Amino acid sequence: MSSRLVWKAALGFYIALFFGFLFGPLVIMSVTAFNTPSYPQVWPFEGFTLDWFAKLYDDRNLMEGLVNSFIIGAFVVALSVPLGLAGAIVMTQIYSPARSLYYLIVVSPVLTPGVIIGISTVIFWKDVTELSGAQSLFNGVFLATLGQATFISAYCMLIFLSRLQRYDRVQEEAALDLGASRTQVFFDILLPFLRPAIFSAAVIAFLSSFENYNTTTFAILANKTLTTVLAGRVRAGTTPAISAMAVVIIGVTMAAAIAYETVKRAELRREAARARAG
Amino acid sequence: MTHPFTAALIFALPLLVILAFVVMALIEKRRGGNVGAPGFFQRNGTPVAIFLIAATAFWALVLIVFPQLYMVDYSFHPKLPELKRGGPEDHYTLENYRYFLFGSTQNTDHWNTTHLNAFWITIFVSTVITIVNFAICYPLAYFMAQVAKAPTVLKLMVLLVIPYWINEILRAFAFRILLGTGGLLNNVAIALGLIQEPIDFIGHDIALYAGLTYAYLLIMMFPLYNAIESLDHNQIEAARDLGAPWWHIHLFIVMPFAKPGIASGATLVFMLCAGALAAPLVLGGPKTLWFTPIVYDRFFQAFNWPQGAAYAIILLLTCMAFVSLVMRLFKVNLSEITR
DSSP: OHHHHHHHHHHHHHHHHHHHHHHHHHHHHHHHTTBOSSSOOOSSOOOBOOHHHHHHHTOHHHHHHHHHHHHHHHHHHHHHHHHHHHHHHHHHHSOHHHHHHHHHHHHHHHHSOHHHHHHHHHHHHHHHHHHTTOGGGOSHHHHHHHHHHHHHHHHHHHHHHHHHTTOOHHHHHHHHHTTOOHHHHIIIIIHHHHHHHHHHHHHHHHHHHHHOOHHHHHHTTTOOOHHHHHHHHHHHOOOHHHHHHHHHHHHHHHHHHHHHHHHHHHHHHHHHHHHHHO | OOOHHHHHHHHHHHHHHHHHHHHHHHHHHHHHTOTTSOOHHHHHOHHHHHHHHHHHHIIIIIIIIHHHHHHHHHTTSOOOOGGGTTSTTOOOOOHHHHHHHHSSSSOOSSOOHHHHHHHHHHHHHHHHHHHHHHHHHHHHHHIIIIISOHHHHHHHHHHHHHHHTSOHHHHHHHHHHHHSTTSHHHHHHHHTTSOSSOOOTTTTTHHHHHHHHHHTHHHHHHHHHHHHHTSOHHHHHHHHHTTOOHHHHIIIIIHHHTHHHHHHHHHHHHHHHHTOOHHHHHHOOTTOOOHHHHHHHHHHTSOOHHHHHHHHHHHHHHHHHHHHHHHHHHTOOHHHHTO
């Protein structure tokens, strides 16, 4: 019995240690945002202040980066969700000897370091835009969107694939027997079935785009996003203003993640209820 | 501008492969006699079929295959000013790869020890971090997947999901506050009288390694949890009833079953570590050796794009080698890793 107790204590200690490691650094960073000294300091806590947050408002680069991050995020969602959807449907129908090669190609961006995707995007599109005379397309927002969409589409595809595994073709047959066209089947049966996956894919695509640094830092060229501004600041020096920014970003990310989980759970519950009723 | 012949090859080769598969499919269909079976267009309806083909082709070819092949070609060209590209001086060369090995585009007298050391250290440390992350995550993954009750799992899951989305740069910055010379750890240790002088965690790369371990902890966690979760608990009970010691159960039942999850977590953590840019830039000291910042400098300090492309390809080949090694070692296939 006592050995069981020892195990339990050890387990509790380990879990506490794990989450301490996970949250400790973030908590410490957040505390420094409210402390007065100009070097981020947790302890001793010399005085409570919100000045570091006030500084963020006046930061023009930061705001410009934030706007770009939202624009790129929206473009990436608009591009990656359809591409991932098409990629997943093609996967279920492709001529089987070609399937493994196809899978290797479309999944490779997930296993490729982000810097490499950024580099190849810039090199390729620089010459393409030059040769085709569309030099105005060689800008940071366009390239960052394409670079990020390369691998984010693969995330979306994996989400759609796991949903498609549970797709029942009988519904499709029934609709066709009742005289629906193939196009109607796609829009009225398949897409509604995939709706939760479309939602998940859009959220994941936006979050991945928003927090991406490795690909973006190459593809963004002379423009800036929130993460590239942030990286520049962090490299230039350590000030509590960055901690303040971190607190804002963590707050927003947490709110988004919690909202997403809540909506997803509600959707799952509704679906389970529908399955029971049907 | 690359050589017209190579350019043609880059664009034509993937198209030829696709054409070959299409022809094979048609021949097989004819031979199988099931000419009446619905083709791709009949099955999806023409508008949808066009969307599917156009979108997939754009993604697979224009976004993935063409840029990668183009980068390979680019890395075999010398660095030239814009006007001379495509001219007589623009010939195929190995000089960018020679520079990586010997630190010179011309002679091969000395090894390029700085870059080679950084390369080996990156691989070695990334491997160690992968193993350490597995060791840290395994007990919690097992506890959540097999031992804990549903409400506990839900609570722990929420605690894990929240930090998952926090930016890499901010994680690195948090470690800088924690481990800098004026950081919390040094201040506390000095106040307690444990040390007299602050320890330079950043200069000794301890901060970098700790930060990398921290940044990719959850990348290991989720695949591991998913894999262990699908194991039937009766198998563990049966082994226990038959008198298997606890480490036997883990080593010979749980871990072999969770192989795809382990492989998946390991490849992703290794790839992210070896390709990490934010952590080395933020947590690296002046003498830090890490490969990705060197690639970065090829572009932004040396302004030598072909050389940067060559370095990127070296990194890409390393990651591909690691993925195939893991697949061989764990006897899993690609679709199990990326599930």
